[in-house]
Amino acid sequence: MCGIIGYAGHRPAVPLVVEGLGRLEYRGYDSAGVAFIRENALEVVKAQGKLVCLEEKLAQIPNTVATCAIGHTRWATHGVPAERNAHPHCSNNKQIAIVHNGIIENFQELKEGLLSKGHTFTSETDTEVLVNLIAEGRKQCATLQEAFAWALRQAHGAYAVALMSPEEPGVLYAARMAAPLILGSGVGENYVASDIPAFLPYTRNVVFLDDGEVVRLTANSWEVLDLETLKPCQKQCEAIQWDMQAAQKGGYRHFMLKEIFEQPRVIRDCLTGRLTPDRKGVLLPELETLPVPERLHIVACGTSYHAGLWGRHLLESWAQIPVSVEIASEFRYREALILNERDMVMVISQSGETADTLAALRIAQQRNVPVLGLCNVVGSSIARDASQVIYTQAGPEISVASTKAMCSQMVMLALIALAWATRKDCFASAQRAEILQTLSSLPDILEQHLPAMHKQAQAIAPRYAKARSFFYLGRGHCFPLALEGALKLKELSYIHAEGYASGEMKHGPIALIDSDFPTFALALNDALLPKVQSNIVEVQARQGQVVALTDGPLSIPVDDVWQIPCVPGALAAFAALPALQLFSYEMADYLGKDVDQPRNLAKSVTVE
Ligand code: M6R
Numbered sequence: 001m002c003g004i005i006g007y008a009g010h011r012p013a014v015p016l017v018v019e020g021l022g023r024l025e026y027r028g029y030d031s032a033g034v035a036f037i038r039e040n041a042l043e044v045v046k047a048q049g050k051l052v053c054l055e056e057k058l059a060q061i062p063n064t065v066a067t068c069a070i071g072h073t074r075w076a077t078h079g080v081p082a083e084r085n086a087h088p089h090c091s092n093n094k095q096i097a098i099v100h101n102g103i104i105e106n107f108q109e110l111k112e113g114l115l116s117k118g119h120t121f122t123s124e125t126d127t128e129v130l131v132n133l134i135a136e137g138r139k140q141c142a143t144l145q146e147a148f149a150w151a152l153r154q155a156h157g158a159y160a161v162a163l164m165s166p167e168e169p170g171v172l173y174a175a176r177m178a179a180p181l182i183l184g185s186g187v188g189e190n191y192v193a194s195d196i197p198a199f200l201p202y203t204r205n206v207v208f209l210d211d212g213e214v215v216r217l218t219a220n221s222w223e224v225l226d227l228e229t230l231k232p233c234q235k236q237c238e239a240i241q242w243d244m245q246a247a248q249k250g251g252y253r254h255f256m257l258k259e260i261f262e263q264p265r266v267i268r269d270c271l272t273g274r275l276t277p278d279r280k281g282v283l284l285p286e287l288e289t290l291p292v293p294e295r296l297h298i299v300a301c302g303t304s305y306h307a308g309l310w311g312r313h314l315l316e317s318w319a320q321i322p323v324s325v326e327i328a329s330e331f332r333y334r335e336a337l338i339l340n341e342r343d344m345v346m347v348i349s350q351s352g353e354t355a356d357t358l359a360a361l362r363i364a365q366q367r368n369v370p371v372l373g374l375c376n377v378v379g380s381s382i383a384r385d386a387s388q389v390i391y392t393q394a395g396p397e398i399s400v401a402s403t404k405a406m407c408s409q410m411v412m413l414a415l416i417a418l419a420w421a422t423r424k425d426c427f428a429s430a431q432r433a434e435i436l437q438t439l440s441s442l443p444d445i446l447e448q449h450l451p452a453m454h455k456q457a458q459a460i461a462p463r464y465a466k467a468r469s470f471f472y473l474g475r476g477h478c479f480p481l482a483l484e485g486a487l488k489l490k491e492l493s494y495i496h497a498e499g500y501a502s503g504e505m506k507h508g509p510i511a512l513i514d515s516d517f518p519t520f521a522l523a524l525n526d527a528l529l530p531k532v533q534s535n536i537v538e539v540q541a542r543q544g545q546v547v548a549l550t551d552g553p554l555s556i557p558v559d560d561v562w563q564i565p566c567v568p569g570a571l572a573a574f575a576a577l578p579a580l581q582l583f584s585y586e587m588a589d590y591l592g593k594d595v596d597q598p599r600n601l602a603k604s605v606t607v608e
Contacts, residue, residue: 002027002028002072002073002074002075002087002099002100002101002194002602003021003024003025003026003027003028003072003073003101003193003194003195003198004024004070004071004072004087004099004100004101004160004161004162004181004192004193004194005017005020005021005024005070005071005072005099005162005191005192005193005194005198005199006069006070006071006099006162006164006172006174006191006192006193006217007020007068007069007070007172007189007190007191007199008067008068008170008171008172008189008190008217008218008219009067009068009186009188009189009190009191009219010067010188010189010219011067011189012064012065012066012067013036013066013067013068013069014034014036014058014064014066014069016069016202017034017069017070017071018034018051018054018055018058018071020071020191020193020198020199021034021051021054021071021072021073021198022051023195023197023198023200024073024193024194024195024197024198025050025051025073025597026398026399026400026596026597026602026603026604027073027075027101027194027195027602027603027604028073028074028075028076028602029050029051029073029074029075029597030048030049030074030075030076030081031046031047031048031049031073031074031076031081031082031083031085031086031087032046032047032050032051032053032054032071032072032073032074032086033045033046033047033054033071033072033074033086033087033088033099034046034054034058034069034070034071034072034088035069035070035071035088035090035097035099035164036064036066036068036069036070036164037066037068037164037166037169038064038066040166040169041094041166042090042094042095042096042097042164042165042166043064044088044090044097045057045058045061046083046086046087046088047083047086048081048082048083048086050597051073067170067219068164068169068170068171068172068219069164070088070097070098070099070162070163070164070172071088071099072086072087072088072099072100072101074086074087075601075602079123079124079125080124084122084123085123085124085125087099087100087125087127089123089125089127089128089130089131090131091131091132091134091135092119092120092132092135093135095135095138095165095166095167096131096134096135096138096144096163096164096165097131097163097164097165098127098130098131098134098161098162098163099127099161099162100126100127100130100159100160100161101159101160101161101179101180101194101606102157102158102159102160102161102177102178102179102606102607103126103157103158103159103607103608104126104127104129104130104155104156104157104159105156105157106154106155106156106157107126107129107130107155107157110129110130110133110154110155111129114129114132114133114136117136119132119135119136126157130151130155130159130161131163133151133154133155134147134148134150134151134163135147136151137150137151144163144165144167144168144173145173145214145216145225145230146230148163148173148175148214149175149214149225149227149228149230152175152177152214152227153227153228155177157177157178158177158178158179158355158606158607159175159176159177159178159179160174160175160176160177160179160180160181160194161174161175161176162174162192170218170219171216171217171218172192172216172217172218173214173215173216173217174192174209174214174215174217175213175214175215175227176209176210176211176212176213177211177212177227178211178355178358178381178606179194179353179606180194180195180353180380180381180604180606181193181194181209182194182195182196182206182207182208182209182379183206183207183209183215183217183222183224183235184196184198184199184200184202184203184205184206185203185205185206185207185222185237186199186202186203186205187203188219188220189202189203189219190217190218190219190220190221190222191203192209192215192217195377195604196240197244197396197398200240200243200244201244204239204240204243205237205238205239205240206237206238206239206240206379207222207224207235207236207237207238208238208379208384209224209235210233210384212226212227212228213225213226213227213233214226214227214230238379240378242395242396253589254399254585254589254595254596255398255399255596256399256401256403256492256581256585256595256596257585257595259397259398259399259403259404260403260404260450260578260581260582260585261450262394262395262404263403263404263407263446263450263574263577263578264442264443264444264446264447264450265443266393266394266395266404266407266408266411267407267408267411267439267442267443267446267574268443269393269394269395269408270392270393270408270411270412270415271411271415271439271440272393274415275436275440279433279436279437279440280429280432280433280436281422281429281432281436282415282418282419282422282432282436284390284415284416284419286372286388286389286390287372287388287390287416287419287420289388290344290370290372290387290388291342291344291370292319292321292420292423292424293321293342293343293344293370293420294321294322294342294343295321295322295323295324295342295343295344296315296321296322296323296324296343296344296345296346297323297324297325297326297331297343297344297345297346297364298311298312298323298324298325298326298345298346298347298348299325299326299327299328299331299345299346299347299348299357299360299361300325300327300328300347300348300349300354300357301327301328301329301349301354301356301357301605302402302487303350303402303405303406303484303487304348304349304350304354304357304374304402304405304406304409305325305327305328305348306406306480306481306483306484306487307348307406307409307410307413307480308325308346308348308409308413309325309479309480309483310410310413310477310480310481310570310573311323311325311409311410311413311414311416311417312325313476313477313570314413314414314417314477314570315413315416315417315420317570318417318418318421318427318435319417319418319420319421319424319426319427320421320424320426321420327356328347328354328356328357328359328360329356329608331356331360331363332356332359332360332363340369341368341369341370343369344369344370344371344372345360345361345364345369345370345371345372346371346372346373346374347360347361347364347371347372347373347374347382347386348374348375348409349373349374349375349376349380349382350375350376350377350392350394350397350402350405350409351375351376351377351380351603351604351606352373352375352376352377352380352381352382352383353377353380353381353382353604353606354382354604354605354606355605355606355607355608356605356608357382358381358382358385359608361373361382361385361386362385365385370387370388371385371386371387371388372386372387372388372389372390372416373385373386373388373389373390374389374390374392374409374412374413375389375390375391375392376391376392376393376394376395376397376405376408378391390412390416392405392408392409392411392412393408394407394408397603398596398603399595399596399603400491400596400597400598400601400602400603401488401491401492401581401584401595401596401598403578403581406484406577407574407577407578410573410574410577411439414435414439414571418432418435418436435569435571438567438568438569438571439571442567442571442574442575445565445567445575446574446575446578448565449564449565449575450578453564453578453579453582454582454586456562456579456582457579457582457583457585457586458586460547460560460562460583460586461583461586461587461590462586462590463560464518464545464547464587465493465587465590465591467495467516467517467518468495468496468516468517469495469496469497469498469512469516469517470486470489470495470496470497470498470517470518470519470520471486471497471498471499471500471505471509471512471513471517471518471519471520471539471544472485472486472489472497472498472499472500472519472520472521472522472580473499473500473501473502473505473519473520473521473522473532473535473536473539474499474501474502474521474522474532475501475502475503475522475528475531475532476526476528477570477572477573478522478524478528478532478573478576479499479501479502481522481573481576481577481580482499482500482501482502482520482522483499484499484577484580485497485499485520485522485580485583485584486498486499487499488580488581488583488584488585489583489584489587491598491601492584492585492587492588492593492595492598493584493587493588493591493593494591494593494598494599495587502521502531502532502535503531503535505535505538505539506538510538510539510542513539513542513543513544514542514543514544515543515544515545517544518544518545518546518547518559519536519539519544519545519546519547520546520547520549520580520583521535521536521539521546521547521548521549521558522549522576523536523548523549523550523554524549524550524551524552524572524576525550525551525552525553525566525572526569526572529552533554533555533556536548536556536558537556540556540558545559546558546559546560547559547560547562547583548560548561548562549562549564549576549579549580550562550563550564551563551564551565551566551567551572551575551576552566562579564576564579
C-alpha cells in the first residue's frame with residue numbers, strides 16, 4: 001500500500017529518491033518523506049499530501065550532497081494521513097531512520113514493552129514502534145545488522161522495510177516479509193524499492209528478494225542474508241526486458257486513457273506465441289505439467305475478481321469444468337471445501353502482490369491443491385509462489401484503476417478454457433478455430449473503433465454527471481461487466497454505483513429507481529437480449545433514465561443508445577469493456593477528479 005525506495009551510490013541521492021517515489025506514487029499518495037545523512041546526523045523531511053508537497057519543502061532546505069537516502073510514499077493504514085504519521089520514522093535517539101510498507105500486526109504489544117523501557121512515540125504508526133524496537137535491539141546486539149534482524153524476528157505481519165543510520169553512513173539495510181521488495185543492482189550504485197519502475201531508468205538488473213531475507217547494500221556491494229541465521233543467501237540477478245517508455249503517458253492526458261487505448265496491443269501480445277502455426281489451436285505449455293482440474297476455484301479481488309466471474313462462463317461452457325469464483329478476503333477466512341488434488345485454485349492478480357489473494361494461494365498450498373497464478377507483474381510474489389504462472393502480458397499498468405490488465409486476464413482465461421476443452425476433448429475443433437479467429441480479429445476491431453467510442457463517452461458522460469447513483473445491469477456474461485462498470489464509476493468519479501444481474505432488480509433494487517437514478521444497461525445482441533430489454537422497460541416505467549450499450553438493433557427507445565462493434569458470443573465483452581472504462585474515465589475527468597490517483601485508493605493492496 002505504500003512505496004519505499006533506498007539508494008546508495010554516487011549520484012545526489014535525495015532528488016533521485018524523490019524521482020523514484022514519483023514512479024511509486026500509484027502505491028499511495030497521502031504523504032511522502034525522505035531521510036539522508038548531513039554532517040553525521042540523520043535529516044528527515046516529510047510532508048502531508050502528494051509528492052509535490054514534499055518537493056516544495058525540499059526546495060526550501062539547503063542543497064545536500066548526500067549519496068545515500070531512503071524515501072517513502074504513503075497510503076495510510078495506522079494513523080490518519082498527517083505529517084506526524086508520514087515516513088521515514090526515527091528512533092528516539094535519532095540514530096536510526098526507517099521506511100516501511102506493510103503492517104506490523106503485534107505493534108501494540110511491542111509498543112507496550114517499549115513504553116515500559118522509556119521509549120516515547122509521536123505518531124500512531126506501527127513503523128515508529130519498529131524503529132524504536134531496532135534501537136532497543138542495538139543496545140544489546142553487537143552490530144546494527146544484528147539489531148535489525150533481532151527486531152524483525154519479533155515483528156509479526158507484513159513488511160518491506162529499509163533502514164539507514166549515521167552509525168554506518170553509506171550503508172542501507174532492507175528486509176522483506178509478505179510485502180514486495182526488489183533490489184536493483186547498478187554500477188557504483190544499488191537500490192531497493194517496492195517496484196522496479198522506481199529505479200528502472202538507472203538499472204535493469206534486479207534481484208527479487210524473498211520473505212525472510214535481509215539485504216545490506218552500499219554503493220559498490222550488496223549481500224542478501226537469511227533473517228534467522230544472518231548467513232548469506234545465493235541470489236540470481238535478472239535482467240528486466242521492458243523499459244520506462246512502456247510506463248510513460250505517451251501523449252495521453254492520463255495513464256488510464258493510455259492504458260485503455262493500449263488494449264488492442266495487449267490482446268496481440270497475449271496471443272503472440274500462444275497459438276499453433278495454423279492459429280487453430282492454443283499453446284499454453286504452463287498448463288502441461290498440471291492436470292485438468294475436476295473443479296476450479298478462482299480467487300481474486302476487485303477487477304481481477306470480475307475477470308474471474310467472466311471467465312467462469314467460458315470455463316463452464318467450453319471446458320465443462322465446474323467453477324466457483326470468490327473474493328479472496330472471503331475465501332481466506334472460510335472453510336473452503338477444496339476436496340482433493342484434482343481440484344485447482346486459480347489466483348488472478350494484476351500486481352501479484354494483493355495480500356488477500358496471496359493468502360488464498362497459501363491456503364491452497366497448505367492443502368496440496370495446485371495453484372495456477374494469472375499475474376501481470378513478472379517476479380511478483382504470487383507469480384513466484386504459484387505452482388504455475390501464466391503471465392498476462394499487459395505491460396506496466398500505472399493508473400490505479402485497472403483497465404488493460406482485465407482485458408489481458410480475459411484473453412488468458414479464454415485461452416485456458418480452450419486449452420482445457422481441447423484436452424478434455426469436449427469441444428469441436430471447428431468451434432475452437434472460430435473463437436481463436438475472433439480473438440485474433442479483436443485488436444483490429446478495437447483499433448478501428450476506440451476513437452469513436454471515446455467520442456461517444458465524451459458526448460454522453462456530461463449528461464449524467466449530476467447523478468448521485470447509478471445502476472449497471474447485465475445478464476449472463478454481461479453481469480460481471482456490469483459489476484466492473486459500477487466499480488470503475490465509483491472508484492473514479494465517487495458516484496455511488498451498483499452492478500446488478502438484471503433479473504435481480506425486481507427483488508428489491510428497483511425500489512430505488514426514479515428520474516434522478518439512471519441505469520447503464522448492457523444490452524448486447526445475444527439470447528438474453530429480450531429479457532434485458534424487458535428489464536430496461538421496467539426501469540423506464542419508474543421514470544429511470546437509461547443508457548444502453550448495444551451491438552445490434554434495440555427494439556425499445558432509450559435515452560442514450562451506445563452502439564459498439566459486433567463481436568460474436570462471449571467475446572463481445574472485449575468491445576463492451578473499453579466502453580465502460582471510457583464512460584467512467586470521462587465522467588471522472590468531467591467532474592475534475594484525479595483520474596490516475598483516486599482518493600483513498602492504492603494500486604497494489606499489499607495489506608489486509
Ligand atoms: O493487483 P490485483 O489484480 O490483485 O488487484 C486487485 C484489485 O485491488 C484491483 O483490481 C482494484 O479493484 C482496481 N483498482 C480496480 O480498478
